[in-house]
Amino acid sequence: MSATAPPAHWRRMRERYRLLGSRCETCGATFFPTTKVCPKCRRKGKIAQVEFSGRGKVYSYTVIHSAPKMFEQFTPAVVALVQLEEGPMVLSQIVDTDHKELKVGMEVEACFRKLFEQEQSGIISYGFKFRPVNDHWGKYYDNKDI
């Protein structure tokens, strides 16, 4: 699909790899994804680039049981709206979590993961996903000598 073509991914790579967004230096509002205009300040606004910390809280979530082919390997997958501590909302998968532990308000942090693999070419798209800050799985692996 054209929307998943390598150039289309490349154009958004910085935002998807490093959680890069925008901040209006006039009013302090933050935006994700990047924006060219502050809707409040309009032409009085001054847009600067900002890299978000990657910490946030689950604002809402769902477990997807029926997914398109390119996401099938992750199904059932948790998809959530995560409110970053700087304010903006992002949509992302939550990984390394037991579905039963999911709740609104859960603290999460960004991690770097494979988003999907192209069916035909096998090209992989990477980007952020989120995992619980209180990450039992992560701790388990971190303590292993690999």
Place this chain on the structure above:
Amino acid sequence: MLKKREVAVISAVTTKCGEHWDKGIKDLAWEAGVKAVEEAGISGKDIEYLVVGNMSGGMFVGQEHIGALVADFLGLNPIPSLRVEAACASGGVAFYQGYLAVASGLYDVVAVGGVEKMTDVEPEQATSVLAGAMDFEWEAYFGATFPALYALIATRYMHEYRLKPETLAKIAVKNHYYGSLNPLAHFRNKITVEEALTSPLVADPLRKYDCSPISDGAAVAILAPLDIAKKYTDTPIVVEASAIASDTLSLLKRRDLCTLDATVNAANKAFQLAHIEREDVDLIEVHDCFSIAELLAIEDLGFCKKGEAQNLVEEGQTYIGGRIPVNTDGGLKAAGHPVGATGVKQIAELVKQLRGEADKGRQVDGAEVGLAHNIGGTGATAVVTILSRRGA
């Protein structure tokens, strides 16, 4: 400002919605078009302008250029024709364009159509096509599906307003009940709350029966200035107002996840233009692409406060005889959701109701005013149209 003319619907019809293996996009448009022209008592030659709502002919059937296609196949050449696209609100936006064309005085008799042929692709591919109605780069790219986006709204709504899955199930039960009384509905089976609650999860908390189907279908409405409409029919249905509003394409930047601001804005504008109060509305056709969407619509259209639509559902107030009958044709859930046609199909249902011609068991007695609410995506586009039988 230009003095606008009063606009009326002379006829509005829909095909049966469903999996029409034997009908292509042209056949569906033909079927609805011929029916509409016959019902209007006009000749195809009277039509001066054609607007067709269609979401994705290109990706569903490999066919673009839908405006000219329909004009050609229906024998309307050389009149001007165009296709409009606003995802699932394409039909509503087409109606709005037709309304503007007549209200402005540029055209007298205008045909507004909506058509979608969705079942020639695998259901999974249809899901991918529909994903084009969301912000692809920041929602679909990260694994979101349409049910998932509405599920995110539902989870948050449950968190904020203590909504139970049983209440959502009751919305599906009602819509299937009215679908069972509608010969043109995609699904004509009644379901129980139990069945809805045990159907497979699609995107938690939304289950199969919370989701509208993938349907083929077409709908056509014929519009004319009110004074001319009276030549053709004794019961012209007046377009009291039609209004559109836009909102953020993605859920990421919403003011409030549990409110579709586009619905609020379009509804306020429509009621203001129509000089009609909420309590004067006898029935509403709302965009229940998912059960949670029907709940949001009732609130965002202003028929109750935020968080309170669940009480109306629980008390059965959204059935005929209740405070505000909702989706008396079965809604998108049961009557079907051929995306580009849905907005015009809703108009067809209202016209039927306001003329007192609805099928047995689903006529709202003495209905004078009806409202249609058509949504694109997760609420980036909302079209609200108010019709009345004042012209009869």
